[in-house]
Amino acid sequence: MSALLEQLIDALRVLPGVGPKSAQRMAYHVLERERAGGQRLSEALAAAVEKIGHCERCRDFSETPVCATCASASRDAHLLCVVESPADRLAIEQATGYRGLYYVLQGRLSPLDGIGPRELGLDRLSERLAQGEVQELIIATNPTVEGEATAHYLAQLARQQRVRPSRLAHGVPLGGELEYVDRGTLSHAFGSRSEMVD
Amino acid sequence: MSALLEQLIDALRVLPGVGPKSAQRMAYHVLERERAGGQRLSEALAAAVEKIGHCERCRDFSETPVCATCASASRDAHLLCVVESPADRLAIEQATGYRGLYYVLQGRLSPLDGIGPRELGLDRLSERLAQGEVQELIIATNPTVEGEATAHYLAQLARQQRVRPSRLAHGVPLGGELEYVDRGTLSHAFGSRSEMVD
Structure with missing residues (x-):
């Protein structure tokens, strides 16, 4: 060959789910x-890998x-929704009518893998909450063990800064990943988020 | 976004089997x-699309x-195996101990789609058979309606040039269960049963 x-x-x-046979x-x-499509894909990949970085505000x-979302004047800066990944952010944006801002952790707390609050930029999130503009922190981490631990940590962080923490309502199936939840369920869960108390 | x-x-x-969600x-x-892998994929795609053409001899x-196969001195030039696609060629190469040469049609006869003998390079294949080096033409087109029609055409072509045409055996796949083999295959396998000798 x-x-x-x-x-x-x-x-x-390198693509997920692609083994030797499908490759x-x-x-x-x-x-x-x-x-022609292969050429276009080659160029799109090169441009994306080279030019796409992380937003300074939401990661x-x-x-x-x-x-664009963080820079938009039409989004409600009193609401901040924390998600684990860009795909989760996109799923919420597409499924719900949410008009607030986002914070993308790009991961979840996982001490065994060396991922602590700093790796997720929680120090900067804390500073942002301290500025007083955010009134509600909507915690939309995945309903997995690590996601729940992260949610707990985030709720504490919010309370320290006198920001109200809330989380998505039950309805999101346990053990699932937000990215794959159907829109109706996700929209419902987003709408009936509840305040976190401990 | x-x-x-x-x-x-x-x-x-553009990749086969990739919908919006997997993309x-x-x-x-x-x-x-x-x-880094994305960058490598971008470069590999660009190089492949730009530089990979078709072999002058086997297509x-x-x-x-x-x-490399056509240029190799260690392959038996008396045997020529005709397949529909590069993937078929690779499957035969990997599964069998075949040491002859190949001819890749890059398609199959399909008059309704405007694919005739010329589009499959059969004029050049005929010239090659006329040169007298090939003694057996192993026809390994797919066992579909169009593949069978192509096999028929190829067999005629071979006989015109006094080359012996042969085709892969049809029958029950190894490791399969009779119950799940389709009727056509089973009927054919039953009809062309062979005597067991030990």
């Missing part, structure tokens, strides 16, 4: 039928220092 | 965890005018 083809098949395996099928498909992916 | 990110998600859908998951995965993918 052509060395370049082998390299392509190997490189495709091979993808490579052949692109070469047989989609060379979501952004190609500008501050992302 | 970042425009570059949207472009990337859209571009990923999104792939894009986030690359940006979150595999930027398989190749980055050189003649592919």
